[in-house]
Amino acid sequence: MLKVLLTLLLFMGQAHAVGTNDIVGSWYSSLRTLNNGTETIEKEYVTFHANNTFMLVLLVSLKKDLSYVKDLRIEVSGNWEAKGNALIYTINSVNVPSVKEVYQISKQSLDNLAENFKYKWVSNKIHIYKIISFEPKKLSVRSERGRTTDYKRQY
Numbered sequence: 001m002l003k004v005l006l007t008l009l010l011f012m013g014q015a016h017a018v019g020t021n022d023i024v025g026s027w028y029s030s031l032r033t034l035n036n037g038t039e040t041i042e043k044e045y046v047t048f049h050a051n052n053t054f055m056l057v058l059l060v061s062l063k064k065d066l067s068y069v070k071d072l073r074i075e076v077s078g079n080w081e082a083k084g085n086a087l088i089y090t091i092n093s094v095n096v097p098s099v100k101e102v103y104q105i106s107k108q109s110l111d112n113l114a115e116n117f118k119y120k121w122v123s124n125k126i127h128i129y130k131i132i133s134f135e136p137k138k139l140s141v142r143s144e145r146g147r148t149t150d151y152k153r154q155y
Contacts, residue, residue: 027151038064054080070098089127
């Protein structure tokens with residue numbers, strides 16, 4: 001009876017196990033939030049390569065009244081690994097190379113915004129995500145902070 005229970009628990013723990021080959025490819029997610037009149041849109045494009053490297057591009061847009069920032073670009077690269085129901089990123093570099101458009105935002109505010117988004121990746125070199133669900137064209141993960149991200153596969 002104990003063996004059956006342990007086998008069942010092991011199977012349940014591996015229910016979302018995803019292999020490396022399943023993850024390889026390009027994925028996209030988008031998140032829109034509204035906080036105190038400021039609309040934030042985060043578009044995330046991540047490509048997992050077969051050699052276990054990845055490239056993530058985050059485009060952040062903010063708008064409040066007439067002021068806005070459009071497509072602040074954050075580039076994150078490193079190595080990745082899928083283990084059971086975990087997706088692990090090891091960060092090698094983070095760059096903030098450009099912004100597409102800015103209106104009525106000071107240079108200092110733009111720099112602070114860029115540093116804030118960059119800090120999320122630089123402050124912790126290892127990010128672990130729990131794979132909540134996986135389908136060939138959909139991937140849902142939850143970060144250590146409890147934030148759920150839903151990705152769609154790009155072709």
